[in-house]
Amino acid sequence: MREDGTVSGIPVRERLVDAALDLFDERGYEQTTADDIADRAGVGRTTLFRHYRSKEDVIFPDHDRLVTAVRERLATSSADTALVAVTDAVRLVLLRYIEEGDRARRRYALTSRVAALRDREIASVARYQRLFREFIAEWMGPAPGAALRAELMAAAVVSAHNHVLRRWLRRDAADPAAELDAAMAQVVSLFTRPDEPAGGGSTVVVLRDLRDPEYVAATIRRALQQA
Amino acid sequence: MREDGTVSGIPVRERLVDAALDLFDERGYEQTTADDIADRAGVGRTTLFRHYRSKEDVIFPDHDRLVTAVRERLATSSADTALVAVTDAVRLVLLRYIEEGDRARRRYALTSRVAALRDREIASVARYQRLFREFIAEWMGPAPGAALRAELMAAAVVSAHNHVLRRWLRRDAADPAAELDAAMAQVVSLFTRPDEPAGGGSTVVVLRDLRDPEYVAATIRRALQQA
DNA sequence: GAGCGGCGCGGTACCAAGTACCGTTAGGAC
């Protein structure tokens, strides 16, 4: 208990987020000033800007740390496991949003209504996309056309993420992690096809439905012998 | 000739753009105030905000009109010519940038340095992407998985555009229109393949380098047993 | 207990973007 009357042991940062979300819902984003948020949280305006760089930042997750986590996950991968690393990394982001639960959904409602917040969210996503683009480009190597393929694939990766995330936010996805895996499998299958020079001698096999493993193995043998 | 000394018959909007670009180069974006820009253009600050919604807007193209042009181009298409319309529409955007010539390159240099301007550019691109997503989704119809495919394809379309545009901005593209056509052909070929539903129990295996077929077969067995 | 140093906080003052409003002036129609 403090002498200013605020009884809660809730940290200042959390109180600010709650205050901001409540006020944005009540009056709208533009109609809410930084003073309003600070007042409701029971702190001074200075304190708000000490904890968050801007009024928008209050309701957004800590993208800096998440980007770092993604970068680190990508870094711990060899050429063999590159696509696994990408899938893991993008799942990292999705799970972080899901952990937020209701807060993520309230933010989604806001970003749907307020252009400034939507732009902000998009800019954040672009940072992830850039990370994936650089990683995939390095993985693909300097082959002709690889730069474009890397850019397309990175865009597809974050789009797959966004697609599943939005479905979860709208409560249309019962098992978002599984949906993300499926979406990522589709992305991977899109960009790793045997037709073109698919980079440096990669072998891609796509099989419809689950078949007898021995049949699969035989198919693989044939495919490899053709290559 | 006017009595305030400004001799030029150059329109106010153009003078403002030139003034802004010059000042951003000289002092940097943040170090340049709206007053500075207006002063150099020989107008009042009020006039600046009459012509442009914000300080950033001064150096960006009129995306509102371009978005409208893209929407109109997309609207005049049947199901048969949908992909042609998409290619035409995205070429429309590329050509508009190219028309700007040096101005587009100066803006590119700025967006590379200034985060606020980069975010702004990204937000603009997102609007085109949304347009393409909605158009492609409608074209693909309500088939299962179409929403995701539309999202992926829209992302690929704008990524292809951005890739070629950046190459032209860096003077790496001699014939940007041709490069865009090639990139768009690649995008279209990516998303119009006969194999299809990669979601319904398909198994995708990617192996880097050519290895012993028996090793590959063993890997496949393991993968299938996990599934 | 007395001193002390760091840390989180609040207050004030300031800057710059953007808005609202009002008065002025140039230029065309009649």
Next chain:
DNA sequence: GTCCTAACGGTACTTGGTACCGCGCCGCTC
């Protein structure tokens, strides 16, 4: 000339964001 419109400039205001200073609390040491 007169009236009307449209574009411009100036002033004042709101608000996000920064810089700076001073205060109180806490734990530490002596």
